[in-house]
Amino acid sequence: MLFLLVPCFRIKNCSSGTISSLILLRKTHYEPLRSVSSFVLRHRYNMNIAYFRQLPNEEQCSISFHLVNERYKINKVFNFCRNVTENIDASAERMRANIEKELKKRTNKKRKANVGTASEELVKTDPVPEMSSSVSEVSVRFFDMEKEQDVKDMPFSELIEKIQVERHILLKVLDDDFRITLNSPSVQTISLPQSILAGFYVYPSKLELIFADKDQSDFQWFRGRMPKSNNAQLIEWEMVATGYSYLVSPADVGHHLKFVCIPKTSQEVGTLSEVISATEVQAGPGQCPFEVRHLFTQSKLANQYQFRVVTYNILADTYADSDYSRTELFGYCPNYALHIDYRKQLFIKEIVGYNADIICLQEVDRKIFDLDLLPVLRLKNFDGNFKAKGNTAEGLAIFYDVNRFEALDSQGITIGECLETLEQFQGLWNQIKTNEKLAARIKARSQAVSFTLLRCRQNPLKHLLVANTHFYFHPDADHIRLLQGGFAMLYIRDMYERFERELQLDRAHFGIVFCGDFNSTPECGMYRLMTERFVGDEMADWQSNEEEAVRGVTLSQPFPFQSACGCPKFTNYTIGFQACIDYIYYQCDVLRVNDVVPLPSEEELLAYDAIPSPVFPSDHVALVASLEWTNKS
Template identity: 45%
Template sequence: MIGKFIHCCSLHSLVYQQLRATALSTSLRSLRPHSTAVAMDKVYLRNAQNTEELHITFRYANQGLKLDRSFNFCRRMSERVDEALLRIRNNVEKELTKKSKKKPKGAAAVETPLTPITPNEIVVEFRREGSEEQILGVTFEELLKNSADGLKLRIHDTNFDVLLNQPWIDSVQLPSSILAGFPVYPLKLELEFASREHSRAEWYRAVKPANGIFNEKTSWERCAEGLIYQTSSSDVDHHLKLVIRPGNEQGILGPATECISKLPVQPGPIDCPFEQRHQYTKQPLSDPNAIRVVSYNLLADLYADGDYARKTLFPYCAANALKIDYRKQLFIKELLGYNADLMCLQEVDLKIFEHDLKHVLHSFTGIMTPKGTCAEGIALFYRSTRFELVKNYVLHLGDNISTLPVFTPLWNRIKSNEQLAKRICERSTTLQLSLLQVKETGRYVLVANTHLYFHPDADHIRLLQIGFSLIFVEHIYKQVIKERNITSQNIGLIFCGDFNSVPECGIYKLMTEQFVGKDFVDWSSNEEQAVKDVELRQPFLMSSACGTPPYTNYTTLFAACLDYIFYQSDCFDLLQSVPLPTLEQLSENEAIPSIKFPSDHVALVADLAFKSC
């Protein structure tokens, strides 16, 4: 882009008060934005590896005492069970007292408990199955040293089976924006002792009742199963409910958790231009020598979410269409529809990579490379069934161009210009270079992905950045050929990215003509930092798969061709380049991003095929 989480009757009352004052507070499950169907006869203990925290969760229901409540405690493994049991008893008693004092409708407050409670009545204790002896004087670590098998927790007249480290959902949340015709999935899903692939999920829908409250009488219609649901127009105005049972590879399922969307499904945009482009990519490529490549700048949220973006960069874009919860639905559906083999993405938010792309692009393996300390970066996704990752290289240019031996010749020619040297070394520009092997053929693909520095007077910086990048690529390319004992016909280079450079500039010339002379105009884009007596060469015969279209970036402030898929033309043939959106489509809502375009850039899509040996 341009510009851019006890049984306590034997204890003295003073000890009771001290423990009561210092114990950790209880958080009730009902206060969370999701609810877990905790079994009434189970108590769940969870202690993550290498941690001291012990979470205790159970549901206590007693009709006689008119209590049905889930409790969640956080204790420590080094704590004596006596102290924790005292805390449990205290909170059960407190809930009973609150219940007894609750004012019935149309009646005065009840000052006397409905069921009188004394300290000796509520029994809370641990026992082993078949034993009448209380377990006291040990820590939780000692209690659970071997396992929780046969361990029971008694609360008043209820006996609970103790389960240790069962599959568990710590947090689940649905997105605030759900569009009809687009995939929906948990915005957030945090699992303990469980995995997504072994968990079970079901989707339901319902129209919110007239009183605005969902309850046990609400009729929910089952829609689908699985963690991803493809919504349709029939879901409009319905709230969605996701019910998940966490599971592990042993086939054990934990208690179900449900989450209801805050807002109903909204109508999605229709006739998005990327849907027309999908007509060229209806099926994945079947030729083992063919590779479909996508390069796409997604527009990171930190560049779209702010007053500067709303008022200066993209004032023409509807406010809701700039929000990441809206935009990500569009670019995820767009990416899925290209049926690609390789996807080189730029301006990828770390949170989007972790919580969205990694899980929705489930046929792919993703590699994320942050851009310095920034919350966004570049990412490669490769189809897992087709490629095996041999090695991934990360080059932070600013940190390495003055230190890596391979860069010494070029660095020595520019380092005397202190302003130039300082500026290029302060940049967070990153190159991601991945060596992949095609499983079907054994051939190799060297995939480079980058997002070069933007500034109007920085043509010289970008040209140097691509020069250093190609030096590194050439070094790795030769190293792979030597180490793998292969010929150049069995390895091909694909270089993708947002180069922030128009075709008239030196980057395109260097990539496609292999040479930029010392007198080229880019070297003088900043007079004080002008590059003197430097020429660049690179050994690869490269072509632009999508040519030089008028626009790959289109805003009211700037519109031009900045993005490219360069490929090694003596190694690959170009099978097709998917047509880009028309000017009419790009300007339908003045510019992009818009309600139909999730980014200020458009995706490039091309099919390549290895040449016959």
């Protein structure tokens, strides 16, 4: 079996601590790396490569090169960082001194190993080069190939300019010449999640590229078993997939996974980097209830007049990962099943499996949006946007299938921050602001509403205003939630009328879908406002807190809405609370329900006492409905 030795950089901050500086690739795996490996680059230019990198507006330039010298028995990656104001003669001397130090260290180790053990014949066949006190044999210099002379006595910044413009400057180290490449595509940070389950998607928990295009870069997945010696460098790797994400196979259980990234742009290829999982692949939790629901959504909707909508509160990590959550709020859930590395595998597979066209999510951690949801869903032809809830670490996300829809606008507000500034809020705000406790409480809330205006690609006449929200949760706050609903509908109405006017839209082909965790049961005023379009001042919600009671206020909104999934018994199910509080409201004069994916049974929700659980990643369940345009002209 033929193997190739492909140099690559050691990755810092890797959780496994077992990243090798050399990787072994079977010959059958060589073709995908042919254009990018250091092996091939070295032969293409008949020399090694020194990688120089300087970020914009930084005064430091990092230098990295792989020195392999048979004469001095050295095989090591050297990394240096030099100030751009420094004279290159001083830089070269500093690099020379470090290389000499490494050579002396290796020579001394070799001599000690030979003392009293090596035979005279062995010493003759494996000589150790002598290192005198003189440093004349170790040289580091910059060389101009065109002028055939050394480059000396200039600031490092000037050398960088020469490299950029002239491209014929070499770095000469010992007997080797290094072609200098400046700001080549590279991997700055790479890591894998702590939990990897068979049957679920895995992808880098963090991947930061610099001077590279992720869409142009290449990714590969390998699996291998750790030997009894626990030496990762001895793992025999088998390639299992290409691409940014990988659906882990049951055959991977008990193996470590390795992720390989080859950073690229359309014009340049950078240095290969890799990371090995800190833990072995574990068996999954068995069939999850959402996988049964996937039987109803095995493919995308083909009818151009239909689209599938998902709304889902995925439980923010900031609320699940705390002592109170683990011991009190969700004390019935095993700790491992509350960890975000475990839960995100479940909710991402669940969301992807619904084959939706529009996805509205609540309690989305910003880092989960950036590092997990957006990268994975983009692989499924989705794009999306995020709206933070005030200054909190979580917020709202709306995703849409770019093959079905084109986004024309995306905006959002934090309701409490806009009560005194948005013109459309002033009528309602003036009615309640005299109650100081009420005004202070609703202004302090971080609840938000966001929207995305979509145009159907197959039917450009048709437009959707997709709104998303998450209202205040407190038990004594029915009045706050109802007011938030009133303000949200004022905002949505204003946006709807603005787009209708500016884009000259026909109302027969312009609909609203309003999703979210409204924290309101069907008996509350919010459901009445949406489905009956009016809430009077006699509504009980107004009196949910006596000191903040709302008096003499009525609410109305002009759009005929219905709940796509009706009023199921539960959309939230914990030990302390079970009720229907999540909805997909749709404008029923231009849209109708085509079908609804059945919700899990109460027996499934009770399998681990409540949710979240090892098979439910959130304390909410997703609502999934297919909607259809009533006017097909």
